[in-house]
Amino acid sequence: MIYKNYPMVSRIVFGRGSFNQLDEILAPKRKGRNAPFIFYVDDVFKGNHWLTSRITLSYKDKIVYVPTKEEPKTSQIDQLVEDIILEYSELPSGIIGIGGGIVMDIAKAVSLMLTNKGQSKDYQGWDLIKNPAVYHVGIPTISGTGAEVSRTTILTGPVRKLGINSDYTPFDQVILDPELTKDVPKNQWFYTGMDCFVHCVESLNGTYLNAFSQSYGEKAYELCQEIFLSDSLSEEESQDKLMMASWHGGMSIAYSQVGVAHAMSYGLGYLLGVKHGIGNCIVFDHLEDYYPEGVAMFKKMKEKHGIELPQGICAGLDDNQFNTMIDVALSLEPLWENAVGKNWKTIITRDVLLKLYKKM
Ligand code: NAD
Numbered sequence: 001m002i003y004k005n006y007p008m009v010s011r012i013v014f015g016r017g018s019f020n021q022l023d024e025i026l027a028p029k030r031k032g033r034n035a036p037f038i039f040y041v042d043d044v045f046k047g048n049h050w051l052t053s054r055i056t057l058s059y060k061d062k063i064v065y066v067p068t069k070e071e072p073k074t075s076q077i078d079q080l081v082e083d084i085i086l087e088y089s090e091l092p093s094g095i096i097g098i099g100g101g102i103v104m105d106i107a108k109a110v111s112l113m114l115t116n117k118g119q120s121k122d123y124q125g126w127d128l129i130k131n132p133a134v135y136h137v138g139i140p141t142i143s144g145t146g147a148e149v150s151r152t153t154i155l156t157g158p159v160r161k162l163g164i165n166s167d168y169t170p171f172d173q174v175i176l177d178p179e180l181t182k183d184v185p186k187n188q189w190f191y192t193g194m195d196c197f198v199h200c201v202e203s204l205n206g207t208y209l210n211a212f213s214q215s216y217g218e219k220a221y222e223l224c225q226e227i228f229l230s231d232s233l234s235e236e237e238s239q240d241k242l243m244m245a246s247w248h249g250g251m252s253i254a255y256s257q258v259g260v261a262h263a264m265s266y267g268l269g270y271l272l273g274v275k276h277g278i279g280n281c282i283v284f285d286h287l288e289d290y291y292p293e294g295v296a297m298f299k300k301m302k303e304k305h306g307i308e309l310p311q312g313i314c315a316g317l318d319d320n321q322f323n324t325m326i327d328v329a330l331s332l333e334p335l336w337e338n339a340v341g342k343n344w345k346t347i348i349t350r351d352v353l354l355k356l357y358k359k360m
């Protein structure tokens with residue numbers, strides 16, 4: 001057995017208001033006047049003085065507002081990298097992502113592609129990246145994905161939706177300031193929060209489980225129960241705890257894998273553009289055969305918060321479209337092996353997946 005030797009986020013700040021320290025954290029990393037800091041910021045914050053006034057721009061630094069209606073594409077990353085190369089004479093001092101999973105993944109991917117030749121689609125997979133990334137910083141403004149702690153950046157390419165998983169992907173610095181999540185709309189809070197809950201369920205019920213993953217997974221699961229089912233937390237406690245649940249959920253899958261919900265949700269995402277959080281919820285709602293306890297708890301949480309999931313999103317699809325989703329889902333072999341074991345191919349047939357997709 002060869003054990004994987006994983007890198008981690010090297011520095012982390014936690015605390016309400018810690019975002020105020022952004023300038024002093026970045027200052028020592030500046031490489032010169034011609035090496036800017038590029039800030040990718042979710043465009044929901046455009047004109048939001050409370051947040052943007054705390055980003056100080058010097059020399060050639062720049063804020064790029066990122067729309068988040070759609071998840072990141074490899075072509076979009078290539079374009080962002082080209083924009084930087086054309087505009088500046090030197091590599092940036094740093095790339096900073098301020099937003100949800102989308103913006104954090106964009107920051108990770110751009111920082112990798114600035115130092116690795118060619119197109120980002122060619123790096124989708126495991127350990128294909130050759131050179132260290134430009135210094136990159138993640139600042140989540142919504143909690144649940146674990147993108148702030150993971151060693152992947154999930155991109156939709158011409159043939160697949162798959163992460164760039166590498167030792168160079170994790171952030172060099174993360175700032176966890178739960179206050180930044182205060183204006184997240186309720187439904188989105190639930191969908192992204194459930195991404196964390198599903199990470200825990202898939203990790204804790206997977207065949208890859210070990211004590212490392214379990215310790216993080218159990219903690220995050222417990223926090224999710226408290227956040228989504230108890231009435232005892234203040235808003236602020238709930239924000240603080242969900243940020244830490246996201247972190248632990250992400251750590252839990254670092255040394256294991258996700259499972260059925262993620263594999264099938266990638267299919268929905270690829271074909272229909274259904275976003276990660278809500279897609280996981282739509283799929284997970286139908287997975288009682290695989291995760292009976294987790295799904296029962298999910299249904300309780302959904303009810304408590306009055307969340308109504310879209311129904312019938314696969315109703316009008318033809319055979320080709322179902323086949324595309326099934327191909328995408330089945331291509332994620334490690335997820336299935338984790339979920340059902342080494343002989344997963346005998347259990348997870350195309351027909352099994354077709355029946356499930358037809359329920360959604
Ligand atoms: P997101 O980035 O799409 O953000 C969801 C919505 O919330 C957006 O409309 C955004 O504008 C809004 N929002 C964010 N912060 C806000 C705030 N403070 N106030 C008001 N609105 C706010 O959603 P997400 O669920 O965080 O991320 C999903 C993405 O993350 C997907 O692209 C998925 O593939 C990726 N992901 C990556 C990893 C990883 O390990 N790299 C893991 C899971 C998911």
Ligand code: ZN
Binds near residue numbers: 195196199262276280
């Ligand atoms: Zn996820």
